[in-house]
Amino acid sequence: MRFGMSSLMPSALLRSRWVGLGPTLLGLFASIVPGMAFADQPRPWEMMFQDPATPVMDRVESFHHLLLWIIAIIVAFVAVLxxxxxxxxxxxxxxxxxxxxHHTLLEVVWTAVPVLILVxxxxxxxxxxxxxxxxPPPDLTIKATGHQWYWEYEYPDNGDFSFVSNLVDDADLQPGQLRLLTTDNVVVVPVGxxxxxQVTAGDVIHSWAVPSxxxxxxxxxxxxxEAWFNVKEPGTYYGQCSELCGTMHGFMPIMVKAVPPDEYDAWVKQAQSDFAANSQPEDAKTAAAQRLPALSLAAR
Ligand SMILES: [Cu+2]
Incomplete structure (x- = not known):
């Protein structure tokens, strides 16, 4: 239900060419850039939510639709008045x-109706x-720790390995990888x-956010x-640090790959050996520090 909100919009709104423009552009973009997973990432000219990937986001979207209707009706009513x-x-x-x-009935109505709407x-x-x-009863726990300016992840249920997840610089991006959203090490989770x-930070306040x-x-x-998610479909999902945390706040993305459980088990085995003797946190700090001048230049 990528543009599900369209079906809920009043027809007058649907006729507006601006409302139709976004989905048209996105469709165009999707058709000319093949081979990319479009499921859950920001898209150019995006006006709607990213596709919900979890039951929580499903409900957030439905609640948003309900609010949109209520707001639209109130706006229309006030405009007509x-x-x-x-x-x-x-x-x-x-x-x-x-x-x-004074008008007692009117005053009762304009007090009671907003109260009802709020309820x-x-x-x-x-x-x-x-x-x-x-x-809900968890199948596994992942701990994310925010640092200036990268994320560190721990898998306490799978042998307690940990790794650091750093932004992939523009120069190192492979075709199809997303600029400012791709990380070198990816958080892998099983679907369903x-x-x-669990989320904490090592220095200042960060925020772990994945919109879908x-x-x-x-x-x-x-x-x-603590938060939780249950990813419905395999795919790659993107997010960013969402609490202003310093110079490179915009350069500490979150990349989550949801895979079938057997693939997850295979990844865990690999990760346990890859990240076992792990000097990564120190390496990551060095990498983050070295990247700073290059990125500042690129941003100008
Ligand atoms: Cu930040």
């Missing part, structure tokens, strides 16, 4: 204005909040499993935050 007032009660048509200052919004809002907040994500997962959680030094 405004238009009516401008037309029917302008000075030339209505030279002697009403001097009424209608609050019920699914709290349901979603608790659904995303309470971690509840992954408990519906996860955005602060990484705070000295505090362990």
């Amino acid at each position: 405004l238009g009516l007032v401008c037309l029917r009660f302008r000075e030339s048509v209505n030279p002697a204005p009403s001097r009424r200052s 209608v919004v609050a019920v699914p809002s709290f349901k979603l909040l608790y659904y995303s907040d309470v971690v 499993k509840n992954v408990r994500l 997962f519906g996860v955005k959680i602060d990484a705070v030094p000295g505090r362990l935050n």
Whole structure:
């Protein structure tokens, strides 16, 4: 349901060529760049959410649609009222204005209706909040630690190996890899499993965020935050640090690859030997420090 919101939009909005422009451009872009996984990454001119990859994001999207409808109806209602007032009660048509200052029924209605609307919004809002907040029985735990300016990941359930995930510089990108979103080491997770994500930081506050997962959680030094996700489909999913954390805040992406469970087991075996005698954190710091001048130049 890539552009599912279109089906929910009032037809007047759909007729607007600007609303149709985004999906058209995206379709064009998708057709001229073959071989890329388009499932869950930012796209040029994107106006909608990325495709939901987890049950939480499914619910976030549905809740967004509900709110969009409520907002649209309120905007339309207020616009009609405004238009009516401008037309029917302008000075030339209505030279002697009403001097009424109270109207009990009206006042009750304009108090009660907004309260009702807020209740209608609050019920699914709290349901979603608790659904995303309470971690269901996890199949595995991953710990993400934010550093200036890279992510470090630990797999305590799979032999407690850990590795560092650094941005791939523009010069080293392979064809099809996404600029500023590709990392050298990728977080691999099995599809259809509840992954408990523990998040913290080693220096300043960062934020681990993957839009298609519906996860955005602060990484705070000295505090362990928790989130969860259960990825429905195999694929590669992208995110970025989402808390301003210093010069290279924009250069510490998150890349998650969801694979079938047997592929995951094979990856774990490989990772256990690859990352066993691991001097990576120090290497990563050096790499991050060395990259700083090059990237600053590129950004100019
Ligand atoms: Cu940051």
